[in-house]
Amino acid sequence: MGKHFYKLLYLLIILQTARAQSVRQSINSDWEFHQGDIDGYPQKRSTKVEWLPITIPHSWNTTDVTDDNPGYYRGVSWYKKTLYVPSSAKNKQLYLYFKGINQVAEVYVNGHLAEKHNGGYTAFCFLIQPDLKITGDTLSANEILVKVDNSFNENIPPLDADFTFYGGIYRDVYLITANDIHFTLDDYASPGIKIKTPAVSNHTAVVTISGNITNRSAYGEALSVVTTISDANGRQLDTRRNVLTAIALDRKEFKQQFTMNLPHLWSPDDPYLYRVSSKIYDQKKGILLDEISSPLGLRWYHFDADKGFYLNGKPLKLIGASRHQDFKGMANALPDAMHERDMELLKNMGANFIRIAHYPQDPAVMEACDRLGLLASVEIPIVNTITQTKDFYNNCEQMQLEMIRQNFNHPSIIIWAYMNEVLLRPKYLKNSAEQDKYFSDIKALAKQIDALTHREDTERYTMIPCHGDFDLYQRAGLTTVPQLIGWNLYQGWYTPGLINFAKFMDHFHQMLPHTPMIVTEYGADADIRIHNNHPERFDKSIEYQTLFHEYYLQNIQSRPFVAGAAVWNLADFNSEQRKDATPHVNTKGITTDEREPKDAYFFYQANLLKSPFLKIGSSGWRLRTGVSIDGTTCIQPVYVFSNGGHVRLWHNGKPLKSKQPQSGVAVFDIPFTNGINSIKAVSVISGKVCEDIAEINFKLVPPFFKNKAEHYQELNISLGDERFFVDEKSEQVWLPAQPYKKGSWGYIGGRIFTMTGQTRQPFGSDKDIYGTDLDPVYQTQRIDIKSFKFDVTDGEYDITLGFAELEGKNMSPALAYNLGDENPASTNNPRAFDIYINGKLAIKSLSTQSYLLPQRKYSTTIRISATNNTGITVDFKPLTGEAILNTIQLKQVY
Numbered sequence: 080m081g082k083h084f085y086k087l088l089y090l091l092i093i094l095q096t097a098r099a100q101s102v103r104q105s106i107n108s109d110w111e112f113h114q115g116d117i118d119g120y121p122q123k124r125s126t127k128v129e130w131l132p133i134t135i136p137h138s139w140n141t142t143d144v145t146d147d148n149p150g151y152y153r154g155v156s157w158y159k160k161t162l163y164v165p166s167s168a169k170n171k172q173l174y175l176y177f178k179g180i181n182q183v184a185e186v187y188v189n190g191h192l193a194e195k196h197n198g199g200y201t202a203f204c205f206l207i208q209p210d211l212k213i214t215g216d217t218l219s220a221n222e223i224l225v226k227v228d229n230s231f232n233e234n235i236p237p238l239d240a241d242f243t244f245y246g247g248i249y250r251d252v253y254l255i256t257a258n259d260i261h262f263t264l265d266d267y268a269s270p271g272i273k274i275k276t277p278a279v280s281n282h283t284a285v286v287t288i289s290g291n292i293t294n295r296s297a298y299g300e301a302l303s304v305v306t307t308i309s310d311a312n313g314r315q316l317d318t319r320r321n322v323l324t325a326i327a328l329d330r331k332e333f334k335q336q337f338t339m340n341l342p343h344l345w346s347p348d349d350p351y352l353y354r355v356s357s358k359i360y361d362q363k364k365g366i367l368l369d370e371i372s373s374p375l376g377l378r379w380y381h382f383d384a385d386k387g388f389y390l391n392g393k394p395l396k397l398i399g400a401s402r403h404q405d406f407k408g409m410a411n412a413l414p415d416a417m418h419e420r421d422m423e424l425l426k427n428m429g430a431n432f433i434r435i436a437h438y439p440q441d442p443a444v445m446e447a448c449d450r451l452g453l454l455a456s457v458e459i460p461i462v463n464t465i466t467q468t469k470d471f472y473n474n475c476e477q478m479q480l481e482m483i484r485q486n487f488n489h490p491s492i493i494i495w496a497y498m499n500e501v502l503l504r505p506k507y508l509k510n511s512a513e514q515d516k517y518f519s520d521i522k523a524l525a526k527q528i529d530a531l532t533h534r535e536d537t538e539r540y541t542m543i544p545c546h547g548d549f550d551l552y553q554r555a556g557l558t559t560v561p562q563l564i565g566w567n568l569y570q571g572w573y574t575p576g577l578i579n580f581a582k583f584m585d586h587f588h589q590m591l592p593h594t595p596m597i598v599t600e601y602g603a604d605a606d607i608r609i610h611n612n613h614p615e616r617f618d619k620s621i622e623y624q625t626l627f628h629e630y631y632l633q634n635i636q637s638r639p640f641v642a643g644a645a646v647w648n649l650a651d652f653n654s655e656q657r658k659d660a661t662p663h664v665n666t667k668g669i670t671t672d673e674r675e676p677k678d679a680y681f682f683y684q685a686n687l688l689k690s691p692f693l694k695i696g697s698s699g700w701r702l703r704t705g706v707s708i709d710g711t712t713c714i715q716p717v718y719v720f721s722n723g724g725h726v727r728l729w730h731n732g733k734p735l736k737s738k739q740p741q742s743g744v745a746v747f748d749i750p751f752t753n754g755i756n757s758i759k760a761v762s763v764i765s766g767k768v769c770e771d772i773a774e775i776n777f778k779l780v781p782p783f784f785k786n787k788a789e790h791y792q793e794l795n796i797s798l799g800d801e802r803f804f805v806d807e808k809s810e811q812v813w814l815p816a817q818p819y820k821k822g823s824w825g826y827i828g829g830r831i832f833t834m835t836g837q838t839r840q841p842f843g844s845d846k847d848i849y850g851t852d853l854d855p856v857y858q859t860q861r862i863d864i865k866s867f868k869f870d871v872t873d874g875e876y877d878i879t880l881g882f883a884e885l886e887g888k889n890m891s892p893a894l895a896y897n898l899g900d901e902n903p904a905s906t907n908n909p910r911a912f913d914i915y916i917n918g919k920l921a922i923k924s925l926s927t928q929s930y931l932l933p934q935r936k937y938s939t940t941i942r943i944s945a946t947n948n949t950g951i952t953v954d955f956k957p958l959t960g961e962a963i964l965n966t967i968q969l970k971q972v973y
Contacts, residue, residue, distance in 0.1 A: 245410040401434040
């Protein structure tokens with residue numbers, strides 16, 4: 080019944096609208112997919128080709144970007160759909176509209192190549208009427224084939240970037256049915272009309288409406304174009320009518336102007352939208368031929384190099400985030416609702432700004448920005464590097480043109496950007512003639528794109544986002560091309576010294592006092608599973624990320640010349656080539672890739688929201704552990720975020736001393752006890768009582784093993800760092816190792832592992848560890864360890880020893896984004912050692928010639944009896960090189 084139902088529904092829609100305006104209908108269902116190219120297709124057909132039923136949006140890279148195999152499928156795949164067209168459509172004009180295909184698309188209609196499009200992040204629309212087969216039957220079957228290729232192409236940006244270039248038809252597909260005379264649909268997939276607001280004030284607003292009408296009939300027609308502006312309640316405010324003649328098989332331009340008194344202005348606090356409705360009528364018959372509607376937001380703005388950004392005559396600090404379009408397990412094939420939810424997530428944070436990076440995103444994103452009141456910067460994906468060819472330049476200009484025309488009518492957009500960090504890893508030898516020519520070509524391309532942008536849009540600003548090498552961008556001349564300069568700054572993360580962030584901004588303003596600036600990126604990685612009571616740079620802890628953002632926001636807000644800033648990033652996103660603590664994921668998001676808020680998100684809510692806010696932090700850290708000092712409690716910090724005054728905290732019903740939040744953060748030292756700990760935070764904010772409650776399951780580790788009653792049933796210990804790691808799947812918490820004390824547990828001898836040849840990471844490795852999802856605990860280790868002792872009472876225990884060889888050849892490619900260090904040196908020193916447990920040989924010659932393979936987890940569990948009150952001692956006897964240990968687990972059996 081399914082297919083017949085959809086066929087009849089489509090027929091009904093077409094028949095009902097036969098004399099009305101264009102109909103845009105999604106055709107996402109009933110597609111088929113084949114991964115890989117098909118020899119000779121579509122001219123040669125083969126019944127051996129296997130087709131998989133799928134629904135659009137779709138990507139073929141949902142799983143291979145997160146596995147342990149380096150790389151992901153980048154190549155050709157095919158999509159197929161049968162399009163059923165009613166006989167009534169014979170006198171119509173049918174178009175296909177693709178929101179986005181990554182990255183080269185060839186569309187065939189009944190075997191004929193109808194359209195080819197380069198670029199994976201903008202829409203394209205084209206006429207298919209000439210290639211359709213429409214018979215006298217009720218419905219005619221037509222075949223739509225789409226060849227998609229996401230292979231590297233040196234002439235199509237992006238060439239290289241810190242995100243994944245997923246392949247597929249990953250945005251919606253539409254069939255548009257229009258009359259012969261209609262608003263133009265194939266002008267770079269623009270909506271058909273262009274709305275400008277050249278003069279807006281508190282008293283009046285001038286609005287111009289222009290566009291093109293396409294006449295595909297063989298006859299000229301007398302037409303009237305009627306445009307009406309209505310308020311948010313649908314009340315018609317003003318109307319303009321143009322009478323014109325549409326020449327056969329040609330386009331006709333029109334332009335109209337309105338003057339509105341006492342306009343209701345659009346702003347982040349009040350995103351008021353008018354509605355513009357333009358209609359085409361047959362002048363003689365009075366028949367409605369087409370209609371298009373667009374939002375209208377009335378606002379004016381400017382950037383000042385000394386005072387920042389002004390909206391509607393008032394200063395406004397732009398604070399928000401950048402956003403990538405993917406989601407865990409879905410690649411970038413998201414429905415509109417998920418795009419909209421991300422914008423709501425940003426708005427609920429208190430943000431007023433979004434940098435849509437590094438490419439134009441789904442139209443649903445911009446529509447949500449208009450409704451919610453998020454000012455936006457949008458950019459094309461020229462990232463890191465360029466190709467010095469005419470084809471590359473042409474594709475860049477086409478992308479910029481498509482981006483502007485498709486998004487022109489969105490009042491939320493204030494900036495068109497291009498060329499993100501194009502000098503990050505410059506080609507050619509430093510200071511060579513070839514490099515000078517490369518820089519010259521980049522500047523020439525920038526000037527071309529900038530000039531094109533101003534031809535298309537005289538009102539909005541242009542911007543180039545640069546990485547933090549001021550002198551290099553000055554030398555290349557890029558700081559002189561756009562109206563705004565964006566800086567992607569990571570001092571205190573990739574390079575040492577948080578204070579250098581403030582110094583950089585001040586230096587820029589001193590050197591270029593007449594150029595407005597935005598901090599277009601800043602952030603620190605945070606794995607939501609990692610916590611550190613003593614956070615330090617590059618530990619990937621939730622706590623350091625919060626500390627980092629606290630410093631940056633304070634310095635951004637205290638400098639009027641900084642127009643705004645965008646956190647990198649709203650959410651964690653996939654970057655297949657990344658390794659680190661969470662392989663294949665850039666974890667700088669202030670929410671996870673499933674949009675679970677991190678503490679940094681709460682921090683921004685506490686500092687940006689105007690409504691009362693109170694939240695106990697570390698919502699994902701509800702399972703904790705720690706070593707007790709007195710045998711009954713373990714003191715650990717709990718963060719509370721609030722935009723109010725004093726916060727009062729209760730622990731298990733007992734009040735603790737209240738605290739005044741500093742920069743929206745109050746830190747309480749909680750005496751956790753074994754089992755469930757109830758935490759309640761209360762604050763009175765603007766006369767409203769706000770409270771939040773959290774329950775934390777704390778597994779207390781006794782300081783000493785005195786008797787069975789005090790046994791800790793399980794210990795999971797990570798060597799080589801001071802972090803806590805939460806594995807929610809197994810409900811295990813890994814705690815940092817400690818030196819051995821008699822009657823307790825700990826290591827004897829050795830030192831923590833640190834990568835050589837770098838100054839960035841204070842401990843451990845940034846290599847992907849294969850065969851495990853617990854990379855952080857296997858990326859750290861103790862070298863030259865002598866023993867590990869547990870002074871447990873007599874009983875039966877399981878000891879699990881975990882290893883990963885962190886030296887040796889790097890199995891993963893180096894990343895351009897590990898700024899501040901060259902590639903760490905790797906050694907291939909052989910290693911072999913014996914392991915004894917309670918004096919007995921447990922493992923013979925564990926070595927780099929057997930189980931200790933580079934970047935590969937190896938673990939083994941050994942059951943041992945503790946007798947005669949001697950506890951458990953694990954001894955490491957080196958044979959070649961030094962012994963290592965990454966993890967050790969103790970579990971009492973009975």
